[in-house]
Amino acid sequence: MTDVTIIGGGPAGLFASFYSGVRGMRARIIDVQPKLGGKMQIYPEKIIWDIGGLAPKPCYEIIEDLIQQGTHFDPEICLEEKVIDIQKVKEQHFIVYTESGNEYHSKAVIIAVGSGIIKPLTLDIEGAERFELTNLNYVVQSMQKYKDKHILISGAGNSALDWARDLSEYAKQVTLCYRKDEISGHEYMSDLLDQLNIIKKPSMTIKQLNSHPNEPIITEVVLENVTTHEQEIIPVDEVIISHGFDQDADLLHQSQTKVKLVDEFFIEGIGNCQTSVPGIFGAGDILKHDAKIHLIAACFTDAAHAANLAKSYITPDAQEEGLVSSHNDLFKEKNKSVIKKYMS
Numbered sequence: 001m002t003d004v005t006i007i008g009g010g011p012a013g014l015f016a017s018f019y020s021g022v023r024g025m026r027a028r029i030i031d032v033q034p035k036l037g038g039k040m041q042i043y044p045e046k047i048i049w050d051i052g053g054l055a056p057k058p059c060y061e062i063i064e065d066l067i068q069q070g071t072h073f074d075p076e077i078c079l080e081e082k083v084i085d086i087q088k089v090k091e092q093h094f095i096v097y098t099e100s101g102n103e104y105h106s107k108a109v110i111i112a113v114g115s116g117i118i119k120p121l122t123l124d125i126e127g128a129e130r131f132e133l134t135n136l137n138y139v140v141q142s143m144q145k146y147k148d149k150h151i152l153i154s155g156a157g158n159s160a161l162d163w164a165r166d167l168s169e170y171a172k173q174v175t176l177c178y179r180k181d182e183i184s185g186h187e188y189m190s191d192l193l194d195q196l197n198i199i200k201k202p203s204m205t206i207k208q209l210n211s212h213p214n215e216p217i218i219t220e221v222v223l224e225n226v227t228t229h230e231q232e233i234i235p236v237d238e239v240i241i242s243h244g245f246d247q248d249a250d251l252l253h254q255s256q257t258k259v260k261l262v263d264e265f266f267i268e269g270i271g272n273c274q275t276s277v278p279g280i281f282g283a284g285d286i287l288k289h290d291a292k293i294h295l296i297a298a299c300f301t302d303a304a305h306a307a308n309l310a311k312s313y314i315t316p317d318a319q320e321e322g323l324v325s326s327h328n329d330l331f332k333e334k335n336k337s338v339i340k341k342y343m344s
């Protein structure tokens with residue numbers, strides 16, 4: 001039986017996996033997505049400024065480092081597995097059940113499910129999915145794709161506005177369409193969009209996608225005014241839909257073993273990362289405690305804390321905290337290859 005099952009492979013789950021290794025525990029990460037990285041995979045090219053000790057850099061670089069660190073102690077990785085139930089059989093024996101019928105046994109569980117399973121809301125137009133491999137985008141994976149292009153962005157939330165601002169530097173033209181007559185995102189954004197020469201199309205919604213006669217490529221978008229129903233055709237190279245996310249956070253409600261929740265959503269962190277069920281711990285965005293902030297940086301303290309608590313639960317006479325890496329014998333041998341790299 002594995003020591004710790006970690007549900008969620010975002011920054012909290014990955015650091016919990018690393019820290020479980022530091023504490024001499026075998027970990028397993030389960031995530032429904034095909035890749036590790038959690039929500040950070042939604043914004044790989046955004047520049048992240050607010051992680052202590054890291055100079056601003058694109059999110060994908062941080063994801064790469066997190067994965068390298070989180071898999072360092074060879075945890076078992078189970079991707080594309082949706083966890084649907086957690087059962088405490090007895091002290092130090094939990095079963096985590098997945099939708100595909102698998103059962104995972106472990107001595108402790110760390111829940112690091114973030115905001116649940118999130119999927120971008122898709123465009124409600126018949127046949128739209130055939131353009132998803134070409135120029136209909138729900139996530140901006142690479143800025144390069146949009147260089148010198150005519151881009152239409154649909155949506156007026158914070159993400160849509162951020163993409164409009166960031167892409168306006170590279171694109172030939174950015175047009176922003178949204179259902180409301182005013183922008184609902186950051187207040188200062190409306191003026192900024194004007195300064196950046198972004199064309200705003202308020203009260204407009206996407207009615208139709210016109211495509212190339214022989215290829216699944218959108219060439220024009222038909223916009224329709226939500227009140228007058230007047231239509232306008234916009235030629236496009238790329239379309240970005242930013243209508244928010246569909247969120248599946250049913251796990252904690254439907255699980256046989258129930259952890260106490262706050263606001264019917266978050267795990268109540270007792271003394272930070274402990275839950276109402278001994279042996280189940282929480283980390284990252286799903287957790288709420290008095291000192292909680294919902295930032296990547298905060299995932300790391302939660303994760304180390306949860307792993308320390310799991311260690312004490314499984315091995316009650318173990319030290320409460322792990323040794324820092326600079327004093328830890330575990331890293332003495334491993335340091336040699338890192339030092340070699342820096343000396344060369």
Ligand SMILES: Cc1cc2nc3c(=O)[nH]c(=O)nc-3n(C[C@H](O)[C@H](O)[C@H](O)COP(=O)(O)OP(=O)(O)OC[C@H]3O[C@@H](n4cnc5c(N)ncnc54)[C@H](O)[C@@H]3O)c2cc1C
Binds near residue numbers: 010038116159
């Ligand atoms: C657009 C955007 C920009 C952001 N920018 C910043 C920023 O600049 N700086 C910053 O500090 N923070 C930022 N954040 C917040 C940051 O991404 C989160 O705080 C962080 O990702 C939380 O990490 P986590 O590991 O708790 O959860 P997540 O990253 O959400 O990972 C949770 C994982 O659990 C998986 N999961 C959920 N339920 C199940 C289930 N039932 N079965 C299997 N797997 C499951 C999910 O698939 C997901 O991979 C941003 C967030 C967004 C959306």
